[in-house]
Amino acid sequence: MRLSDFLDKGASIDPTAPCLTTDGETLSYEQVRSLSDRIGAGLAARGVGPGDKVAIISGNDPIAFTCVFGISRIGAVWCPINPRNEAHENRELLDLSECATVIYSNAYTELVGRIREDLPKVHTWICLDAQPDSGLGWDEFLVGGQSTQATGAPVGDLAMVVGTGGTTGKPKGVMLSNRNLETMTALTLMSYPFTKRPIYLAMAPLTHAAGVLCFPILSLGGEIVIMRSADVGLFLANVEKHRITHSFLPPTIVYMILAEAGLESTDMSSLECLWYGAAPMSPARLEEALEKIGPVMAQLFGQTEAPMMISTLAPDDHFLPDGRVAKQRLSSAGKPTPLCTVEIMDPDGKLLPRGERGEIVVRGSLVMDGYYRNSAATEEATRFGWHHTGDIGYLDEEHYLYVVDRAKDMIITGGFNVYSTEVEQALLSHPAVQDCAVIGLPDEHWGEMVSAVVQLRRGGEASSDELRAHVKARIGSVKTPKRIETWGNLPRSKVGKVLKVDIRDELMRDQS
Template sequence: MSLFFYLEKGASLDPMAPCLTFGGVSLSYGEVRALAERVARALRRSGVEPGTKVGILSANDPTAFACVFGIARAGAVWCPINPRNAAGENAELLDLFDCTTLIFQPGFDELVGRIAPQLPKLTTLVRLGAGDETAPGFEDWLDAARDDPAAEAAPPGDVVALVGTGGTTGRPKGVMLTGRNLEVMSAITLMSYPFDGRPVYLAQAPLTHAAGVLCFPILARGGEIVIMAEPDAGRFLELIERHRVTHTFLPPTLIYLVLDHEALDTTDLSSLQCFWYGAAPMSTARLAEALDRIGPMAQLFGQSEAPMMISTMAPAEHRRPDGTVHTGRLSSAGRPSPLVEVGILGENGEPVPRGDRGEICVRGPLVMAGYYRDPEATAEASAHGWHHTGDIGFLDEEGYLHLVDRAKDMVITGGFNVYSAEVEQAVMAHDAVRDCAVIGLPDAKWGERVTAVVQLRPGAGLDPAELIAFVKARIGSVKAPKQVEVWPELPRSTLGKVLKADIRSTLAGR
């Protein structure tokens, strides 16, 4: 299924309905569809054929997002390029993806001017705005194809998007996502979470990643997508109230900013049906707070290779029948999704008993087609007929999936396996802690010592010895940190994920 289908489906419900809203100005479904058709014609005139790779380098912007559907209409492959990446990483991705065309936002002229000469395969540059010496302007590029015949709908190709991996574990890879992958993801979304009436979705997180692919099920229901250019907790709350937002998504780091914002308790959030969270572990203590102060929180767990919906937990599952918070489920990632098979496998690829820890593996039509031009990595990730997520976890008696660590982050101390996620949850239960990362450092006595690096809440203070005692009382002395570091900020990737490799490097360098 082409990505253009989602736009067409929404337009068939009401072409005059608002589709993309930005800065108080809305483009209707009919207008976005017409713009996508113009983009498709211009791409064809620029030599783009079905299967050609087209990159978009932009912050959250309605015109840039409309180009996604023009790319799909032309039968090309959408390559979202994260503007927060370093120049070298973006040059590496564009080269790896074999991109011939790059549509970029004004403000990234210097970046494009620096990397374009390194990319001989990149033959067409288009600037979203007025043209300059680097590239033609967007309107001029569209007008040049104004009299061309409408682009014929290309048959849906196997691959509709190429997505770079997060880059937290080494060189990025290109994840090949098919139309079926995103169709299944959208189906799981629509069957697993509440959708009452026409949705209004607020996109504050980057549209190049999770917040972007969540737009497809919204569009299929004719919903409105309200776009924010950059994170701002106060503006986020203001827009929920103004637009009567029904659905939104934030990673935990941004949810913490919302929880700490002075306007939260005076903002009308009654329109919210589903506030998705995911992309990183969240403190169960802060999640319980969010359930009381925000309302319908809903978890999702996935990765680029199996987008978004490996497991889900709807708002209702966070509470018991009597309305109290179901605290036992808050540390889980929900239940495996209806269209996904999840297995917990041991080192040799065999299933482990229910409740035992192993690698979380998945199979089914949600799983990627493979890594672009990387058969070795594809074979490694798909050993034993399953996609290997690299996450360690277990399934509890109710069938809820619990993530306990990345396979590469497990700490072996004194002969015991210590899973960082369990320690992090215990640390973040302390009132002074906003966020935490637990790693293992070499230790002559223990082999590795459990080390916690914490970021405090604004104005809070902390005695490391007190925190160690606090954690010991909850999970025991073996798992409790032997070393506590207090940092003003934890190092993060452009997606907000904590970079444990950087933490290890910094501490090892001391």
């Protein structure tokens, strides 16, 4: 199935049903399908054909998301661009993916102005919601199509080229096929509860996990409620107002919801599945979420190169048969999904037995086709015939997967390996801590010094000495941070992840 097929599948169930809802306005399946046809025809009239790359630079917007299906209809390739990236990063991604057409919203005209002169390969710029000084306005673009429908067979099976981000160097373009996304959709539908036509709330960016999770919703004829910005209070209001059944949030946003004053008075009874992922979640906070939000928490573990569904922990798996919380499982990433083979590997390519730590490696139809125009990176990621996730972890005797840390985040202090995630979980178990980040800083004596920055809950109090004692009692002195700072807020990425690179830079400046 192509991406447009998921929309068409939903339309075949009921073309009059609500499809995309934003700011109180709803487009039916038939309206979204008709508009996607016109978008495909408009692109074809501008010379876009099968295999060509089309980028979208927009926040969460129903028309921008409809463009995804128009791109798919003509066999072209969707290149999602996060508008909150730095200009140079977006320029590199557009150049890397060889985009010739860019669709953008007027809110990012200034960004487009900074990059367009350095992108001679882009021959068509289309503004979604204004008449630009140069390029095409939306009405002019749609009128340009010679018919209301345009289709094209894709070149190969390529559906998306997704940037990995450029925090550690030049970004890479992950090639995701229709087969990859169909596998992800199938795994979603078989792994989580869908007891009725779903109503999905998209607050996280549609350029990331929140976007690809729309495809299984569409295949069931569900409704997608799109939030244009991340607002925790509005999220709770929308859950109650629209009787939301499914949503996705990164752990840091879940923490904010747990601290939100309006949570107790919000009717969350419609929720069937609140997915969390993209970063490890504190077991203590997860247990709190099970109590305050309900028995609806649902973990997913994946990455851009193997989207979303390497392993899953469904809502029921958070509990034992007698109804008690399965506390041990809360620190796991669930079990590998039926269409993925997951193993643990040492640096020499040897697969390790249960309980031993090493790199998590994956095989299956979920895994990307490679990195676009980067054979060296593709070969590195597929050593020994497995996809290398870059995550350190282990499988227990019951086949639950535990993600210990990112390989690059491991701290070596005094000759001991310290996994930053383990220290973060110990800090997050303190009732005053809302969020934290643990990194290693250069140290003449220890090699690296375990260091932490914490953000306290509203009204919470805890001294550095108290936090150190709390961590030491749980995981020992070697892993206890020697330096702990309290900040009002932690720097975060566009999808809510804590930016350890920024924290490291700030701490290094203080140390020098």
